[in-house]
Amino acid sequence: MKNVNNLKKADKEIAFWLEKETKRQIEGLEMIPSENYVSDVVMEAMGSILTNKYSEGFPKKRYYGGNDNIDEIEIIAQKRAKKLFGVEHVNVQPYSGSPANLAVYLATCKPGDTIMGLDLTDGGHLTHGWKVSATGIFYKSIMYHVDHKTGKIDFEELEKLVREHKPKLIWVGATAYVYEFPFEKLARIADISDAYLAADIAHVAGLVIAGAHISPAKYAHIITTTTHKTLRGPRGAMIMVTKKGLKKDPELADKVDRAVFPGLQGGPHDHTTAAIAVALLEASKPSFKKYGRQIKTNAKTLVKQLMKEGLKLVGNTTENHLLLVDLTPFFGPGGGFFAQYALDTAGITVNKNTIPGEPSSPFYPSGIRLGTPALTTRGMKEMEMKKIGHWIYQSLIAVREYKLPDKKEDRKKYLENFRNKVHKNSKLLAIKKEVKKFASKFPIFAW
Numbered sequence: 001m002k003n004v005n006n007l008k009k010a011d012k013e014i015a016f017w018l019e020k021e022t023k024r025q026i027e028g029l030e031m032i033p034s035e036n037y038v039s040d041v042v043m044e045a046m047g048s049i050l051t052n053k054y055s056e057g058f059p060k061k062r063y064y065g066g067n068d069n070i071d072e073i074e075i076i077a078q079k080r081a082k083k084l085f086g087v088e089h090v091n092v093q094p095y096s097g098s099p100a101n102l103a104v105y106l107a108t109c110k111p112g113d114t115i116m117g118l119d120l121t122d123g124g125h126l127t128h129g130w131k132v133s134a135t136g137i138f139y140k141s142i143m144y145h146v147d148h149k150t151g152k153i154d155f156e157e158l159e160k161l162v163r164e165h166k167p168k169l170i171w172v173g174a175t176a177y178v179y180e181f182p183f184e185k186l187a188r189i190a191d192i193s194d195a196y197l198a199a200d201i202a203h204v205a206g207l208v209i210a211g212a213h214i215s216p217a218k219y220a221h222i223i224t225t226t227t228h229k230t231l232r233g234p235r236g237a238m239i240m241v242t243k244k245g246l247k248k249d250p251e252l253a254d255k256v257d258r259a260v261f262p263g264l265q266g267g268p269h270d271h272t273t274a275a276i277a278v279a280l281l282e283a284s285k286p287s288f289k290k291y292g293r294q295i296k297t298n299a300k301t302l303v304k305q306l307m308k309e310g311l312k313l314v315g316n317t318t319e320n321h322l323l324l325v326d327l328t329p330f331f332g333p334g335g336g337f338f339a340q341y342a343l344d345t346a347g348i349t350v351n352k353n354t355i356p357g358e359p360s361s362p363f364y365p366s367g368i369r370l371g372t373p374a375l376t377t378r379g380m381k382e383m384e385m386k387k388i389g390h391w392i393y394q395s396l397i398a399v400r401e402y403k404l405p406d407k408k409e410d411r412k413k414y415l416e417n418f419r420n421k422v423h424k425n426s427k428l429l430a431i432k433k434e435v436k437k438f439a440s441k442f443p444i445f446a447w
C-alpha cells in the first residue's frame, strides 16, 4: 500500500479516507471499463512539483516566465503522442475528455450549427450532443442510433439523417459500444455533408496503440481521447489533428489550439502533462502491445463465461474491452441498480448502464457495463476471467427476486429496503471474502 504517513500527520481526516480507498482498490475487482491502475511512476509525475507552475499558452509562446523546463516536457508529450497515434498535431492540455470535446465544437462550429452523435442511451457520450450537455444546448444536435437487436450502428438511419440535416460535425466513438468503431464507413458518410469527422477514442485509445483496435488516423479529421482509460495514464485528455484534417482545413491545428486556450481553459496542468508523457512512453513499449491484446482476450473470455452461466449480452459478443449485460430477463426493466449494488457488496465494481432500446431510463437502466482493462493491468488472464464470470453470475442470482416498482413514488422506499437487506446478504459477503483473497494475489502495480 502507498505510504501516506506525512499526510496522516498533517490531515488525519483525508488520510483516513485515502487509506480506505486504497484498500478498496486493492481488495476488490475493478471492472468499470473506463478505469485503470496507473504505474507508480505516472503517479510520481502527477504528484510532482510541476503542480506549482502556471504556463498559459503553448511551448515557446507562454504568458508567464520560468517555463523553459515546462516547455520541454510539453514538447516531449506532444512528440510521443504524434508518433504513437500517427497524427500531425497534438494538443495535450485539455483538463479532461469533456473539455477536450467541447474544444472540438469551438474549433469547428458556430453556436447553433448542426452536429451529430450517437444517442446517449444507445452508448454515446454526453458530450456528443446529448440534450442536457452544453453540446446539446449550444448546438443543434441530431442523434443517430444503434439497431436495437444487434447493438450495431444503424447506418441506414445515419446516412438518411446526414442527407437530411447536413451536419457540420459528426462524432464517432462511444462510452458503451461493444463493437469495433467503423471509422472508414463513418468517413464516407461524413463526406456526404462535407462534415468534420471527430473520432472520440477515449475508451479504446490503448487498444488502438496496441493494434487491438483499428486506428482512426486515416479516416477522421480530429481525434480526441482521455488519457486515463485503456491508455493507462493520468486523468487528462488530448486532441489530435490528422493529415486528413489538415487537408480539409489547413488551419485546423491552430483552431484546435486556440479553442483550448484561450477559448476554454487557462493554465494547463503541467503535472498532468508530465504524467501523460510518462504514460505515452510506457505505451510505446512492446509490453503494452501485449497488454492491449490481453485486455481483448480477457473480455472475450468473460463474454463466453457469462453466456455459459446463462446471461444475455448485448450482441452476445465484444470486439473491444467492454461488455454490456442485458438484465431484462433477470430483473425486468430497470434492474441495473440491483446488479450494481449486489456486485459492489461482493467486492466487484461495475456500473449500471442503459442497453440499446432501453425500456427504463438512464438513471434506472436495464443493464450493467463491465470491462477488463484494470484487471488485465493486475496480471489477470483467461483463467481468472472464468472465475470472475462465475462470481458475477452468483451475485446476480443472490438478488434475483427484486424488481423495480413501476410507480416512481414507490421506488425510494423499495430501494432503501433492498439496500438494507442486501449489504448483509450472506451469499454476497461470502463471495466478497473469496474475492479479497483472490485479489490479493494480483498487486495493483503488477507490471
Ligand SMILES: Cc1ncc(COP(=O)(O)O)c(C=O)c1O
Pocket: 034, 096, 097, 098, 099, 101, 125, 127, 173, 174, 175, 200, 201, 202, 203, 226, 236
Ligand atoms: C467516449 C468518451 N468521451 C469523453 C469522455 C469524457 O471524459 P471525462 O470524464 O474525462 O470528461 C468519456 C468519459 O467517460 C467517454 O467515455
